[in-house]
Amino acid sequence: MNDILHFLGSYWWLAFPLAGIGAGAFRRFEHLSAERHKRRLEVIKAKGELRSVRMDAGQDPQPITRPSPLPDQLTKIFATHDAITARWLEYELDVARLIAFPTMSDGRQDLTAAFLRAKKVADSLRPASADAKVTPDAVSEYRGAVTDYEVAFDLAERDARRVRDSQFSATERKRLATAQQLLAVALDQSATPAERQVAYRRVRDEVDGLLSISDEAVDLLEQKVALQLEPGRTAAGERGPASAEPRP
Structure with missing residues (x-):
């Protein structure tokens, strides 16, 4: 006991730095505790917001009073769809274009075949009218098919204009x-x-x-x-259709 009292009497000055160290450690502990508490509150808040979003997603709290945008969307997609088909018909119905760009009528060509498949898909997904009862997912699927149709046609057309008749003998x-x-x-x-x-x-x-x-x-x-030709006459001067030969 005397030894302890002697040590304390000789080194009493150590009490001040030790007290400072202890106070600093306590402050750091308080700071870390506050940070952990803050992060915990943030996590709790985030979980609460996520739970609220999930609950709202499963409910229909307010009826939709504004008109559905689907008819307007379909009208725009129809216009794009029809424009691509019109471009295709410029080749399909024009013999001069087909002679100039023959691969556009050749389903054996990879890009032409891909375009024709994309056209078939887009046509099959097209609703009967802009007022047809369709879901947003159906509209989204149709829009994607029309986009594929447009891209496939562009690729086939560019390739046809590039190769022209080079694939023939x-x-x-x-x-x-x-x-x-x-x-x-x-x-x-x-x-x-x-x-x-x-x-x-x-x-x-x-x-x-x-x-x-x-x-x-x-x-x-x-x-x-x-x-x-002269109205109502063939090249031989006989009345009849312009072409006397039957089509093969």
């Missing part, structure tokens, strides 16, 4: 070039009816087996040729 390219020249004669008002009729028939012969031309495109071409 030299003989086939010569036939397509001849068909282009003959088509110009068939639609030339300065040519005689006989020249136009013969040219039209030779166009059909030159592209036969090379291009897939729709019946609608043939009908339109025949109508254009018929307009260049």
